Amino acid sequence: MGVKMDLQTVLLLPVHLLVWLYSLLTFLPWYFITGAQEKNVLAKRNKAKSTSGQPEGPYRSIDRFDSLAQMDFAGKDTLDKLFNHAAERYGPNHCLGTRQVLCEENEPQPSGKVFKKLILGDYKWITYEEMDVIVSHFGSGLAALGQQPKSTIAIFCETRAEWMITAQSCFRRNFPLVTFYGTLGEEAVAYGLNECGVTHVVTSVELLETKLKNVLPQIPNLKHIIYVENKTVSTAGYPEGIQLHSMEAVQKLGAKPEHLNLEIVKPKPADLAVIMYTSGSTGRPKGVMIVHSNLIAGMTGQCERIPGLGPKDTYIAYLPLAHVLEMTAEISCVTYGCRIGYSSPQTLSDQSTKIKRGSKGDSSVLKPTLMAAVPEIMDRINKNVMCKVQEMSFVQRTLFRLAYNYKLDQIKKGYDAPLCNALFKKVRGLLGGNVRMMLSGGAPLSSATQRFMNICFCCPVGQGYGLTETCGAGTITEVADYSTGRVGAPLICCEIKLRDWAEGGYTRKDHPNPRGEILIGGPNVTMGYYRKDGSLNDDFYVDESGQRWFCTGDVGEVHSDGCLQIVDRKKDLVKLQAGEYVSLGKVESALKNCALIDNICAYANSDQNYVISFVVPNQKKLTTMADQKGIKGTWEEICQHPVMEMEVLREIKVVATSSKLQRFEIPVKVGLSPEPWTPETGLVTDAFKLKRKELKNHYLHDIERMYGGK
Structure with a gap:
């Protein structure tokens, strides 16, 4: 065995020598051409500091230290104004895209189960101009069906183009949108619909028939159900007084002159835009009240951390749109003229569970440049690729590891390894090959998985931290920051401070860095929970200057450069x-x-x-x-x-x-x-x-x- 290993080491010597020579010859030209020195300076700079000079904060971004940002486009202080601006500016450009289902096949498994497999065609796109018309007609149609301004309307639907069309229609006519996850239980959905007194709900045929229909007798206020597919649904078995409509039928109703000219009551910045029901990890779902100005402030902070966001970008949408991370990401993309291609976790890649073997997953067809993901999905990609590496021949496996370790060493120093990038082309192709930035949120991302994505997908991975209660905005790591395990500095729309949690052993006097419960303050902090008594809104408060704060329950550590690391959660601590x-x-x-x-x-x-x-x-x-x-x-x-x-x-x-x-x-x-x-x-x-x-x-x-x- 020792002789074999010595022989393998000898055989790899020329490879090591080649890499060393390549590094020697190319490092200086690459260093100056790519501006590596400037990037290193950005990576190591102080990114935030305490406004009080005290270790507990509040900490603000160096880039917006004197005042917090509230909007990115002057005068565009409501969501309908943002969309109108985008429709005027990017009219003929692609906006929303959906793949056509060519056919479905049932594939029996050895276990006896039958999996449904899809063969999908190309993406079919609607332009910004076309979307503007659809939004106008659908909003008018909802008004014709009796939906009133400032009265809530619900969407209970999977992530798809019709979700975003519905949202923009509601923003335009000041219909506060109540959102529910597609996976939320029947009783939880009924509870939320009753709590908000919803009379109209937009859903899909599948969710209507498998979940919503079962609890309709428990929702006395509901009068109209709009399903997004263009098909006929039998009305048998539905309670008397409930009307079913297809989305297309509502659009046609709204296109009639007498309905299209119905007065539009435009929203104000302080008007309710969304009531977002969380699928929280404990208890009944809570509806978070989000006004227009909250969302605009939060998105202003998020977009500042995504360099070059604009019409050249393609975003792949597959996370639940009822989650604040996905909703704000998509509204931001529309605002900046990006195109959004819709997908799902089951069709994301060529290897996804619903993609027929030999046919293309959504990433391969769409070739996105931007992608959001939760750590669970990145961990899965990491483990699947590494399992494939284990199945390679010794030479292939050794070359992969050599390239991986070499690039890992370079990235830790803040550099890149262009020669190695070619070796990861096949791995990068799993997500289409063009991803220039990924954003991770929802839970902490391990350092190992973050490095894997950096190396194999050849792009920065921004870790973000935020909550529904803060419009998903809190912190995001800067592109130039090559550290791991941290979630970056406060966004320009908010500030962060720490509060001692003595029971858990975390205080602002801790060394080497202050630690404590994270409090987020700023215009992105939402208005509290819908129709809850005061005791459940205790986590929100307003300070002496009138600024709203949210107490997150997460425990953080602020590093010397102003970046935050999540180190614990109060509810996760057991004695x-x-x-x-x-x-x-x-x-x-x-x-x-x-x-x-x-x-x-x-x-x-x-x-x-x-x-x-x-x-x-x-x-x-x-x-x-x-x-x-x-x-x-x-x-x-x-x-x-x-x-x-x-x-x-x-x-x-x-x-x-x-x-x-x-x-x-x-x-x-x-x-x-x-x-x-x-x-x-x-x-x-x-x-x-x-x-x-x-x-x-x-x-x-x-x-x-x-x-x-x-």
Whole structure:
């Protein structure tokens, strides 16, 4: 074995020598041509500082230190004005695109399940001019059906062009839009519709028939249901008094002269634009009230961190539009003249679950330049690519690792490796090959996954931090910042300060950097929760200067350059029987780096002295390990086998030790889940955040088993 390794080392010497010579000959020309020196200066500069001079803040961006930004375009202080500006400026340009479904096929699986596979055509586009007309007609049609200004209207629909058309129609006519995730449960949707007193709802046929129809008797105020597809839906089984309309029929109604000329009551900056129901990780969904000026301020801050945003950009839209990250990203793209191509997690790439083998996924056809993603999706891409690398020949695998490690070393110094980029062309092609910037939000992104995306997709990955309550705006890392594990400096629309959390051991006097609960203040902070009593709005307050603040419940650390790092969450902290505090989020973040794990939930009872965990294992890796151990059976049987639990636990301990977790933080027992956790299962939110209460109820039997319960 030693002789073989020595021979391999000798064979690789010419490759190492070639890389060294290339670096020597090209570094100086590349350094000056690409402006690497200026980028390094930007990366290392102070990005924010305390306005009070105190460690708790408030911290503001150096780029907008004297006052917070409220709008990007002078006089465009409501969302309808932003869209009118875009329609006038970018009229003939492509705006929204949707792929045509050419055919569907049922593909039987070895397990007996049948998967639906799609063969899709090219993107079909509508221009800004065409969208302007559609928005006008649909808004008039809604008014003709009795929708009143300042009265709420709901959208319960998947991410698609019709969602954005509906939103712009409502913004134009001052109809506050109530949004629900497509994966939200029936009872939660009924609760939200009743709380807002909605009379009109826009939905898809699938959600109408599988979810909404079941709870219609519980929603007495609802009068009109508009479904987005152009088809006929049977009215059988619907309560009396509810009318069904297709979106096209409503547009035709609105195009009639007598309806098109109905008076438009234009919104004001302080008018309600959206009530966004979160699919929160605990309890009933809460409707966050967002006025026009909130959204415009938040988007102003976000767009400032995306250099060169404009008509040359193509954005791929596949995250839930009922999530503030996706909604603000798409409205921003429309404002700046980008084109938006619609997709879904099931059709995103050539390897996606609904794409027929041999046909093209949406990224390959669209070739986007901009993309937003949640860490869960980036982690999946990372693990899938690395699994493919393991299947390569020794020479291919060695060359890949050599290029990967060389570029990793360069990126850590703030440089690039153009020669290596050619070797990652195939990986980059998974997302179309043209992505120039990715934005990650919704949860912390691991340093390993961020570096993987930097290296293999040859683009910066901006980590963002924000909440629905702050219009998704808080911080975003600058493109020039090549550090990992941080979420950047405050955006130009807001400021951040820290509040001591003594119970968790976080204070502004901590060394080397101040730490504490993160408070976000600025014009992007929303108006609170809809129709809630005062006790549930305690997380919002107004200071002596009239500025609104939101107390996030997240714990942050502010670095010396003004950048924020998320280090904990108050609700994730559990005190063990012996008095040690365990941050469940910290444990999960560290253990997600384990190759055997696709997802993990750490759990601890305060009356116990150890942590346990539930794991969604990587099917390919665990099956291979089972074969090596001589364990046969179905996937469910493999996951339930005690030997496999012990093997996963052994791997967990190795990763936990390398991640420097304390002994009491390392899970002592593990349960393996054969089913992945998706928003459809109700165990994670649409942003793939863990729903701890639902997970606890789902695995109650396992908890009792692992804690030795009766």
